[in-house]
Amino acid sequence: MVFLLVIxxxxxxxxxxxxxxxxxxxxxxxxxITVCKLKSTRRTMQFFAPLVILATLASGALAGAGGGVxxxxxxxxxxxxxxxxxxxxxxxxxxxxxxxxxxxxxxPNTTAExxxxxxxxxxxxxxxxxxxxxxxxLQGYTCNTQSYAHNQxxxxxxxxxxxxxxxxxxxxxxxxxxxxxxxKNGTRVYNLNVANPEPKIKNLGQAIAVYVDGPKHxxxxxxxxxxxxxxxxxxxxxxxxxxxxxxxxxxxFGLLSKSWFESCDIESIGNGSIxxxxxxxxxxxxxxxxxxxxxxxxxxxxxxxxxRPWYPYARVVFQNSELGDVVSxxxxxxxxxxxxxxxxxxxxxxxxxxxxxxxxxxxxxxxxDAAVPITDILGxxxxxxxxxxxxxx
Numbered sequence: 001m002v003f004l005l006v007i008x009x010x011x012x013x014x015x016x017x018x019x020x021x022x023x024x025x026x027x028x029x030x031x032x033i034t035v036c037k038l039k040s041t042r043r044t045m046q047f048f049a050p051l052v053i054l055a056t057l058a059s060g061a062l063a064g065a066g067g068g069v070x071x072x073x074x075x076x077x078x079x080x081x082x083x084x085x086x087x088x089x090x091x092x093x094x095x096x097x098x099x100x101x102x103x104x105x106x107x108p109n110t111t112a113e114x115x116x117x118x119x120x121x122x123x124x125x126x127x128x129x130x131x132x133x134x135x136x137x138l139q140g141y142t143c144n145t146q147s148y149a150h151n152q153x154x155x156x157x158x159x160x161x162x163x164x165x166x167x168x169x170x171x172x173x174x175x176x177x178x179x180x181x182x183x184k185n186g187t188r189v190y191n192l193n194v195a196n197p198e199p200k201i202k203n204l205g206q207a208i209a210v211y212v213d214g215p216k217h218x219x220x221x222x223x224x225x226x227x228x229x230x231x232x233x234x235x236x237x238x239x240x241x242x243x244x245x246x247x248x249x250x251x252x253f254g255l256l257s258k259s260w261f262e263s264c265d266i267e268s269i270g271n272g273s274i275x276x277x278x279x280x281x282x283x284x285x286x287x288x289x290x291x292x293x294x295x296x297x298x299x300x301x302x303x304x305x306x307x308r309p310w311y312p313y314a315r316v317v318f319q320n321s322e323l324g325d326v327v328s329x330x331x332x333x334x335x336x337x338x339x340x341x342x343x344x345x346x347x348x349x350x351x352x353x354x355x356x357x358x359x360x361x362x363x364x365x366x367x368x369d370a371a372v373p374i375t376d377i378l379g380x381x382x383x384x385x386x387x388x389x390x391x392x393x
Contacts, residue, residue: 065093066119068152071143077191078141080117089121100127100155109133111185117141118192120152127155128180131214135186135386142191146392148223148244148265154193155179161205173232177211186216186387193223201228208232212257218387219243226251227270233257233288237378240264241392248299250276253310254286260377261290262393268297268304268326273333275307277314282343287315289372295355297326305333309344319349319371327355332365347372 066088068078080086080093087103088096097103100116100123107114111134120141129136140153157178164175174180178196181187198207206229210219213234222243224231230247233240236257241264245252248270252261255278266274274295279286288307295318297304304326307316332346341364348358349368358367374382374393382388 066090068120068141069143075144075146077139077145081115084115084117086117088119089123093119099123099125101125104129107136115139118153122154122156124156126157126178129183129187132183132185136183138189138192140191145190145221146242148221151191151193151223154195156195156197158197160198160201160207173206173208174211177208179210181212181217182214184214188387188389189219189222191221195225198227212238216387218389220389220392229253233259239378239388248272252288254278256285258287258377260374261293263292266293266295268299270299271303273305273308275316276310277307277316278310279313279315280311281313284315287377289317289377290321291319293321295321295327296324299326301325302328304328306331307346308333308335309339309341310335312340313343315345317347317372318351321351322353323351323355325354329357329360331361
């Protein structure tokens with residue numbers, strides 16, 4: 001396989017912004033994949049966030065009704081399995097639906113396992129995964145399930161709380177979410193890019209990309225992008241593996257979820273805290289363990305904290321991870337100046353990298369003598385749980 005890498009810069013009209021793009025050209029198969037980053041030099045918008053701009057394809061490189069990069073192999077998912085509900089923005093696949101929401105609405109609500117397969121494309125919509133009676137698999141088209149870098153399906157919706165009507169009721173975070181997961185009987189999500197591209201916000205309120213309001217959810221090779229409150233892991237247990245999550249302010253948060261993050265890339269794109277755990281009392285209903293992660297950023301050095309306590313008994317552990325210089329030497333932050341930190345559980349173990357030094361850490365954090373086992377978060381029987389795909393662990 002022969003690739004040609006071309007770097008180009010695109011200036012965006014009427015703003016002091018530009019896009020740096022890397023165009024990877026496959027010289028034998030005649031397709032190119034363009035990955036871009038947007039940089040703004042305006043003082044009110046100083047952030048550097050990855051944009052997912054997927055596959056520019058020549059006709060000779062199409063595979064299947066919905067197009068996509070031609071590929072094969074044990075980790076490729078380029079054709080829907082037998083019996084799957086199919087989403088194809090081009091409408092070329094027989095009996096397919098053109099939006100993810102339409103496909104979701106046609107999943108039979110039975111106790112049997114069902115699969116929704118999505119062909120390549122950018123789907124601009126909000127998607128709700130309802131409370132199905134059985135387990136559901138969501139699979140995006142990809143040449144390699146083991147890596148989010150190969151994803152070819154993007155679901156995007158730009159909305160913050162300030163965009164909602166003044167008389168909105170219920171959970172505002174759920175109402176603005178690009179994808180809302182409510183199922184309680186198991187959901188596995190593979191190779192989807194999910195974005196809420198609301199830019200840096202101060203007065204607009206939260207803008208969630210993924211809101212998970214049910215237990216037994218597993219996300220594999222997914223890409224979640226936003227700015228404030230990107231991912232709400234609200235009810236657990238939940239598993240995130242080999243995925244990418246970015247944001248600036250509290251972009252991994254939740255109240256009642258025990259969540260395990262395995263081998264994830266976590267990028268800070270502005271000043272703020274990565275996590276905001278909401279464990280509210282000593283019964284330990286919520287905890288985030290981030291294991292074998294790569295934490296990095298292209299903003300300012302020391303501009304990110306590992307977490308701050310949303311509620312007084314917040315529990316977060318970073319272990320066996322690479323912490324870049326974007327992490328502040330203090331490590332952790334208070335919610336506000338008067339925040340009581342006496343009962344928080346902010347711990348680190350066996351981390352490395354320029355942000356891993358613990359010499360200047362805040363006094364309400366600490367080191368562990370051993371790593372937290374995955375069984376503490378997902379249970380002793382986690383390997384037999386349907387939502388857990390052990391190939392990603």
